[in-house]
Structures are given as structure tokens and as C-alpha cells.
Amino acid sequence: MSMARLVERLLQLVPVLLGVSVIVFVMITLTPGDPVEIMIGDQVVTPEQEAQMRRDLGLDRPVHERFFVFIGNAVQGDFGESFYHRRPVIDVIAERLPATIELSLVALLIALATAIPLGVLAAIRRNSILDRLATVGSLLGVSLPGFWFGILLIMLFAVHLQILPVSGRIGYSSEIDPITHFLLIDTLLRGRPDAFLDALSHIIMPAITLGLPMTAILMRVTRTSMLEVMRQDYVTFAEAKGLPRRRVLFRHALKNALIPTVSVAAIETGSLLGGNMIVETVFGWPGLGRLVVESIFVRNYPLVQAAVLFYAVTYVMLNFLADILYTVLNPRVKL
């Protein structure tokens, strides 16, 4: 792909991102309930103090002016103060982000590591028992409500068998000084294999729950595209040349069959973001998703606003990345 096309695609993102910001701004502006009243709560304040607070928040200005202030500040990473934490929203979000990213990456890893082999096997042994089981499994995977599946896992592995912890990110005894804030990496950097295993035992259930729908989808995509590739002339030709089947399948077919899988994986990584809220709530995972849900109930709107915007921007960027990845991997496709 040429540089010019890349820049053009990047420029196409601008109106989308602008539109997304408008919607987020409108959401917050149309909210019933006055943020100043929420901040005041039960405290007694004079009308002058109230007016001052309104001025500080810029609420005395007309709506269109407030929008430009919001965009201007957002671009600089300034989302105002979290009512609840009395700290800048951006700091609170940054603090919770590593936990969410770590969980999402492990979920992605689990999904890829199960979906690809299963999809390939199902395609190679088409209509076998394994293929049917995989089909049923993938249907179950997209039909299971994540919050319920998570609770079932907790009941089985934490309550009944007692081999995994119910919630949290790491046990008290294993807490370590953070370096990267990714606990699976930090525990190893600090030379604490025991703490690593502890962190691993905490992340395994939430990651499986989060990755389940993605596993189901990726498996189906891999199976379909593998079947398609196996019908192609070049694969038949390689087989006709007398190359061993294993080599044909894994060296020739799989490489091309994985193209759709990779780009769907990039798109689905975006939907992991939505699943985060549910999974983090179920497993008491101290990430951004749970923070947003909690913030809604304490009407901490600046934080909700910033987080929704953050999620949307990440989602748009991931979809963009999926497009680019697809073109790079598949030179026949022109953007």
C-alpha cells in the first residue's frame, strides 16, 4: 500500500472521530441532572460559591463554546476532574488502564491459541465428530451471556473445587512494586515466580470469559477460510506434486487461510473492550471497565464521558488497524 493511500485512510478517520466526540459531548450535555448539584451533594454552599463552581466548569458559557472547549481540552488529554476521586480524570483512567489491557491481551492470546488449531482441525476433518463438536461449541460460544458464564466458572473453580481465586488481580502476599504495571511481566522481572503464578491464577477465569465469544467467532472464520483455501488450485497443485499433506496444509494453505482470521481478530479485539465492563464487574477486576460501571452509579459523569470517548477512539483505531493489516497481508486487496 502506498504512503498516499495510508495518509488518505488516516484522514478519513478525522470526521469519524469528530462525530464520535460530538455524540459523547451531546450525551453528557443532554443528561438530566445538573453536575454542579451532584458535586455539591449534601454540602451547604452559598449561591456565590455555586456560581463560582459553574464558572470553573465552564457551564455558564453557551453550548457551542463548551463543545470547542471540550474538544480543545480532550486533544490535550484534559478531561476535567473526577468528581468522585477529586483528581484529574486522565490520571484515574491511566491508573486503571494496565489491568484492562493485560486482561484483554491474555484473552486475545487464549482466543487465538484455541481458535486457530480448532478451526484448522475442523476444516481438515470436515464433517467429523470433532468438526461437529467445534460447530456446536462455537454456537454456544456466541450464545452464552458472558456475565453468567463467568459466575458459573466462579462457582465451579473457586467455590466448589477451590483451585482458583474468586476475584481480584493478585493476592495480598504477592503484591510487588510495579515496573510496567502489567503484573504477569512485573512478577517475572522482580524474580517472583510464586507471584507470577498467583497473578496467572487470578487472570485465567476472567480472560477465558472475555475471550470466549471471540474464540467462537475466530474458530468459525478459520474453518471457513481454511476450507476455501484447500479448494484452491495451488493447493491441489502442491498435493499433485507429491508434497506431503502435512507440509501442504501447514506451509501452503494455512498461511493464506489465516489472513481473514488476523483481520477479524483485530476487529474483535475492539469488541473485547465492551466485554471488559461485564467481565471486570463479575470478577472484581480493577480495570477501566469496572471503573466506568462504578462511576455511572455515583454519577461521576466527567469520567464516564472520558472513558466512553477513550473506548470509541480505541475502537476506531483498531478497526483502522484491521483494514491496514488486511491489505498488508493480502496484496491483492487494494484499499
Added chain:
Amino acid sequence: MTDTEAASGAGAAGDTIFRRNMRSFAENRLALGSAVVVVIFVFLAIFAPLVAPHDPAETDLFRRLQPPGWMPGGEWSYLLGCDALGRDILSRIIYGARISIFIGAAVVLVATTVGIVAGLAAGYLRGWVDTVISRIVDILLGFPYLIFAIGLMAMMGPGLFNIILALVYKEWVIPCRVVRGETLVTRELEYVEAARALGASGRHIMLREILPNILSPVIVVSTIRMAHVIILEASLSFLGLGVQPPTASWGAMVSDGRAFILQAWWVSTFPGVAILLLVLAINVASQGLRDAFDPRFHE
């Protein structure tokens, strides 16, 4: 072939294709069985007051966390046990079906209608109409679904009408894209050209000529979306952003049971089974529908 048939003979030929498709759907045992399951759920929802063994809101502290009928301490008249307020779980599941199915159907119905109108307009009229609609679609696609709905619910506050609204705001994009794509292809077909040559109005062409011929894929997509919407509604109500208590909704029931997973596994488990059963049945049935209606699956 399908297109020309559908195009040439107005009503009669269309019916034959529809009937043939329905027959091929009925031959798919699994899909048919799933459709029956969906119908049973709808039936339970409609006739909930007649079917439910107890009043779903009736609390009985003597039956607090009572186990299911087959377990020691359980009663057969309270088949699936009771929740923390001593309410009959089976009755609450039956009433909960009303919420799930009503919201699922309402969201898909409204979203599909909006999507059809917007998609037809964008695909047939092209020009600035298409540009505006496609931009809005792009922007809405920029939000992860659940986060968009959560954000809206946080702003609008909980409630039945608000959930439907929050989900419709984003859901219409999906049928809209399908309709737009199909319209772009169909508007170039000869029979549409013929109608135009005969001086038919744009409205007539969109609603009478194009729409009937693109309805199958739209219906198929809508049924698949229904499963998604039901899970989304359950997720919102699990988070406490759905229909408010004491109205029974499956997601909230699962959430209520979380506090008692140590002593009473049934409180969370059974409502979740209901969600899974309904969503799975819709998914399998709609896949059967797709296979039957999409000519690409006919060989």
C-alpha cells in the same frame, strides 16, 4: 434465476420461492426444533399470568433461598427454588421472558424499520442523502455496542422505554447497511429500470419494486440480531442499568444471585440457562432461515 423469477411474475412467483424456502427450512430438523423452542418462550411470555405457578413478586421470607424441588429442603411446587426474598424463581423466569422478548422484538422491529427507510434512501437516491446517512453510520460504528448503550443508559436513566431507545440508536445501523448494499445492486436491475421508464415515482420504486425483493436478507439479519439484542439487554440489566426491580428480568436475576453463590447456586444459574436457551434457539433457527433463504446455500 431467482431474481428474474421474482421480477417477472409479481405475486405468484414470489410466493412460490417463499414457500420453497420455507419448505427447505422445515426440512432442517435442528432449525425447526429451535424455532419451536422460540415459539414456546414467546407463548410463555404472553401467557405468563396463566402459566406461572406463583406471583413473581410475592415474597415469602420462610422460603428464603429455598433449594429446587428435587433437592433436600425443596418443594415441587417451587420447582427451581426461591431467591433471597423467597420469590419463586421459575415464575420470575417466566415473567422475565416478557421483558427479554418484548425488548428484543421491539428493538429489532423499530431498528429494522428505520434501517430499511434509511438504507433505501441512501442506496436509491445516492448523492448527499447517501453521504449523510453513511457518515452517521460510520460514526455510530465507531462505538463498541455495549459501551454506547451503557453510556446512553447512564445519561437517560434506567427504564423499559430508555433501554429500547438506547439499543435502537445503534441497532438500526446494521439493517441499514444491508438494505443500502442490496439496494445499490437492485436499483441497476432491468425491472427497476423498466419501472422508471414507465414513469413510476421514486417512492413507488423504493417501496413497491425494490423493497419486496430485498426483504429476505433483511429478515434473516433481523432474526440473528434479535439474539444479540437479548444478550445486550440482559447485560445492561445485569449491570443494574436495565428494567428496575421488582420487575423480573433475567440479567438482574443472575446479578441478584451473585451474592449467594456460596449457599444458593440456583439463584444465578437458572435465569442464565433461560437466556442461553432462548439465545441459542434464536441463533440456530436464524441460521437455518439464512441457509434456506440465501440462494448461495442452496447447492
